[in-house]
Amino acid sequence: MRDRIWIGVDVGTQSVRVLAVDGEGAVLGRGSHPLTGVRQGDRHEQDPEEWWRATCAAAREAMRGLDPSRIGGLAVDATSGTILLADAAGTPLTPGLMYDDARATAEAERVNDIGAEVWQRLGYQRMQPSWALPKLAWLDEQGSIEDGSRLLHQADLITWRLAGRRLASDASHALKTGYDLLADAWPATVFDRLGLPAAILPEVARPGTVIGEVGPEGAAATGIPAGTPIVAGMTDGCAAQLGAGALGDGSWNSVLGTTLVLKGVSDHLIRDPGGVVYCHRGPGETWLPGGASSSGAGALSRLLPGADLDLLTARAAYRDPGPVVYPLAAARGERFPFTATDLEPFTIGETADDVDRFHGVLTGLACVERLCFDYLDLLGAPTDGALTFTGGGAANRYWSQLRADMLGRRVLLPEQAESAVGMAVLAATATGHSIKETAAAMVRIRAEIAPDKRRHSSLTELYLRFVDHLRDRLPQPLTTHAYRRAEH
Structure with missing residues (x-):
């Protein structure tokens, strides 16, 4: 494993990133290429062909100068719940x-x-409109499902193009399409009653399974050698969790990108009566509970387009947190830690300038993150293990310190805070090593953040004001639990 190079492909919202990582965690090659999308009201679409073009460009960049004979395998992660329909040849x-x-x-x-x-x-009780199966039903209502149509998750398009044929989807991406993780099968009765043809559904494999290999055309397009094993991947949140090495019971990884995603490890299935927390299957007999918020760093792009974030960070560091801006990445709608499709961004307090607005978003995200952990604790999920921060937001050291102070928890920052690292780790399990052994060898921690106890106390006051502002939106048990935990 140590002599090989493992390729991780991360198909995100704003870009595709590809990393080439050796068996000891050193990044030997990297590439990225931007993506564009169209948002209109509740709708958010991207061009699947652009995903493939971006993957090819990023892979060619990452492969530059590498010895092709050392490439041991690859895995792909993508955004959770993103789907399309394709024809029998894989054309969208x-x-x-x-x-x-x-x-x-x-x-x-x-x-x-x-x-x-x-x-x-x-355990998740209900599907949200943004999940894959409701969107598939919507496509059916529009008459988009034709004879020969195939459902693809975002990662499936990439693996199909790499292999030159349709490969099995992974159970992680299939979760929001209704795949039954307990039975390891599609719930046929549900699809029958929805009137959805079984023929459109992919075969499903557990993450870490070798599902195919790179074909001649995929190799020519990406520079990844033909014959390279393709390993079934996971969603981007789970990928970041693997890349952070957060695999012990009660461990959590918080991914701050366009949106905030929390993933943890539990020895039992977490059931959520509110339907916002769901569980992936983890290594062995473990479960990976978590949720995906509609809040995140995307709020900065929406509220402060083109701003110099480094300069705003430097100026914010000289001000105490004051205003709290609810950090929705889009115009409205929240998914986690509570559901409110009509929620619009709001500000608690006054913002005098862009520094205040910037600081307010940072503080607001820290409040959302703390509320997520309060909700997880309320559900009985173990939350007292190691905590890591990954995603693009983790690169902002001031923001990471603010989040640690808000939570009052010690935080670890992996050296490479990218989901693509998690896919390189998962690809390396094709050698037969366990995911824990592989992550221990390949994941490097670059820094540790200790919370400031004095600041934690003052931030808790802001947090409780935030909870009070949302009181009409939150289930009463969560409000009560947030106050109870704050007292301790």
Whole structure:
């Protein structure tokens, strides 16, 4: 494993990133290429062909100067719940309906009515409109499913192009399409009652399974050698968790990118009556509970387009946190730690200038993150293990310190805070090593942040004001639990 090079492909919202990582965690090659999308109200779409073009460009950049004979395998992660329809040759028939596209409100109600028994057994109770299955039902309502149509998750398009044929989807991406993780099968009765043809569904493999190899055309397009094993990947949040090495019981990884995603490890399935927390299957008999917020660093792009964030950070560091800006990445709608499709951004306090607005977003995100952990604790998820921060937001050291202070917890920062590292780690398990052994060898920690106890106390006051402002939106048990935990 140490002599090989492992390729991790991360298909995100704003770019595709590819890393080439050796068996000891050193990054030997990297590449990235931007992506564009279209947002209109509740809709968010991207061009699937652009995903592939960006993957090819990023892979060629990452492979430059590497010895092809050392490439041991690759794995792909992508955004959770993003889907499209393709024809039998893999040509897209629809745009990519993105992870936060919430157009399928009516279809979600029908999906939840028909699949109630299955979703309850799997612990998440209800699907949200942004999940993949409601969006698939919406496509069906529009007449988009034709004879020969195939459902693809975002990562599936990439693996199909790499291999030159359709490969199995991974169970992680298939979760939001209704895949039954307990039965390891599609719930046929649910799909029958929805009127969705079984033929459109992919085969499914557990993450870490070798599902194919790079074909001649994929090799020519990307520079990744033909014959390279393709390993079934995971969603971007799970990938970041692997890349952070957060694999012990009660460990959590908080991914701050365009949106905030929390993933943890539990020895039991977490069931959420509110339907905002869901579980992936983890290594061995573990479960990976977590949730994806609609809040995140995308709020900075929305509120402060083109701003010099380094300069704003330097100036914010000289001010005490004051205003709190609810940091929605889009115009409205929250998914975690509570559901509110009509929630619009708001500000608690006055913002005098861009520094205040910037600081308010940073503080608001820290409040959302703390509320997420309060909700997870309320559900009985173990939350007292190691905590790591990854994602682009983790590169801002001031923001990471503020988040640690708000939580009152010690935080670890991995050397390479990217989901693509997690996919390189997962690809390396094709050698037969366990995911824990592989992560221990390949994940490097670059820094540790200790919380400032004095600041934690003052930030807790801001946090409770934030909770009070949301009181009408939150389930009463969560409000009570947030106050109880704050007292301790």
